[in-house]
Structure formats: structure tokens, C-alpha cells
Amino acid sequence: MAEAAAPADAEPGPTAGGYARFVAKLYFRYGAMNSGKSSSLLQAAYNYEERGQHVLLAKPAIDTKESDRISSRLGMSREVDFLIPPDADLRALFAEHRARVQHSASDALIPEQTAGDRPVDVACLLVDEAQFLTPGQVDDLLRIVVLDGVPVLAYGIRTDFRTEAFPGSRRLLELAHSLEELKTICRCGRKAIFNARLVGGRFVFDGDQVAIDELNPDRVTYESMCAECYLRESGGRLDGR
Ligand SMILES: [Zn+2]
Numbered sequence: 001m002a003e004a005a006a007p008a009d010a011e012p013g014p015t016a017g018g019y020a021r022f023v024a025k026l027y028f029r030y031g032a033m034n035s036g037k038s039s040s041l042l043q044a045a046y047n048y049e050e051r052g053q054h055v056l057l058a059k060p061a062i063d064t065k066e067s068d069r070i071s072s073r074l075g076m077s078r079e080v081d082f083l084i085p086p087d088a089d090l091r092a093l094f095a096e097h098r099a100r101v102q103h104s105a106s107d108a109l110i111p112e113q114t115a116g117d118r119p120v121d122v123a124c125l126l127v128d129e130a131q132f133l134t135p136g137q138v139d140d141l142l143r144i145v146v147l148d149g150v151p152v153l154a155y156g157i158r159t160d161f162r163t164e165a166f167p168g169s170r171r172l173l174e175l176a177h178s179l180e181e182l183k184t185i186c187r188c189g190r191k192a193i194f195n196a197r198l199v200g201g202r203f204v205f206d207g208d209q210v211a212i213d214e215l216n217p218d219r220v221t222y223e224s225m226c227a228e229c230y231l232r233e234s235g236g237r238l239d240g241r
Pocket of ligand 1: 186187188189190225226227228229230
């Protein structure tokens with residue numbers, strides 16, 4: 001599915017300077033693991049840049065799988081503009097990087113993008129692995145959207161392997177203007193909504209939200225599952241109960 005450079009449900013705002021302005025919104029695109037979140041993010045970034053617009057890519061520093069890159073299963077990969085440490089003031093961090101983009105215009109590094117009378121700015125902030133943001137950092141995403149006027153596309157997993165919402169995802173479900181589910185299929189063919197954890201090839205239903213040996217993919221893996229298959233494997237347990 002091709003995405004419009006402006007999110008599909010962006011509403012035209014008041015016309016200013018001869019072209020319609022879009023009202024910035026906070027978008028949360030969530031799904032189970034392997035639902036193509038990173039691919040969708042990289043595609044959205046490409047769509048903006050194809051139109052000569054600047055985007056910033058970020059992700060929480062907690063995700064150590066690929067350090068400072070966003071990688072899709074389809075083989076696309078790209079370095080983020082900044083990582084978000086757990087204690088970071090996200091709005092201030094964003095403002096720093098936004099200023100860098102605005103200043104790069106005066107260096108005329110990309111002349112075709114400085115042409116015209118529209119000042120160079122960040123068209124969108126894209127956040128991968130948004131489930132690992134703190135609730136306070138998600139609050140900052142809404143401030144960036146509403147107070148700073150920059151749309152934010154956040155991508156993340158809704159629930160952990162025990163079917164409990166990640167703190168960042170819970171806050172995004174509460175605050176986002178727009179929710180979009182990215183779908184993937186369970187082994188039985190139904191839509192997968194949960195992420196079952198396997199350790200050494202066996203399903204486990206207790207443990208930390210983020211597995212300690214997440215870095216060792218031979219040991220800890222996940223399978224996206226529908227509720228029926230999940231409950232069959234868990235013996236009816238949800239959230240460790
Ligand atoms: Zn299933």
C-alpha cells in the first residue's frame with residue numbers, strides 16, 4: 001500500500017501563504033511483531049523525502065538489537081537521526097535536532113530544497129519501537145505535535161509477551177489523534193494480535209517485559225499469534241494468570 005507523504009487522514013487546515021497547511025497530528029501505528037512496522041516507517045520517510053521534505057528518525061535507546069539503525073525484515077536499513085535515552089527530555093532533544101535541520105538550509109547543502117520561499121523545517125518526526133518510550137516521553141510527542149506543529153508518526157508493538165501493554169504504547173493509545181493497526185498473520189491464518197515468547201524454542205509466559213538475553217536471538221524469539229493459538233499454548237493463561 002503506497003502511503004501519501006502527508007498521512008492519509010491528515011486534515012487540511014486553514015490556507016496560509018497560498019497553499020493548504022495540514023494540521024499536525026500524533027499517529028500511532030501499532031501491531032504485533034513482524035507486522036511490517038519498520039518497513040512502513042522507512043517507506044513513510046522515503047515518501048516525504050521524495051517530495052523534498054525533511055524528516056527526523058528516532059528510536060528509544062533501550063532497543064539494542066541494531067543499535068542506532070532501523071531495519072526492516074525486507075532488508076531496508078537506515079541510521080536514525082537520534083536515539084532517545086530513557087531519561088531524555090524528548091521535546092528538548094527534538095528541538096535540538098530540528099534546529100540542526102533548519103540551520104542546514106542556510107549552508108545550502110541541498111539547494112533544490114532551499115529554493116522557494118518556504119523555510120526548511122522538519123516535516124515529520126518518525127519514531128520506531130515507540131513501545132519503549134516512557135509515558136512522559138509520549139506526552140512530549142503530543143506537545144511536539146500540538147505546541148511545535150510537527151506531525152509525529154510513532155510505530156510500536158501494543159502488548160508484551162504476557163499480553164500486557166507496554167507503558168509507551170498504553171500512553172500512545174490514550175493520546176494519539178489517529179490509531180492504525182498494522183496486521184500480520186498467525187500460523188493458523190487468523191490475524192495475529194499477541195507476541196508469544198520462546199526461550200530455546202519453548203513457549204514461556206513468565207519473565208521480564210524485555211528479555212535479558214534479547215541480544216541472543218537463538219535463545220529468545222517471538223511468534224506473532226492470534227488469541228486462540230496464544231491461549232492454547234499458554235493453557236488459558238493471560239498476563240501470567
Ligand atoms: Zn492462530
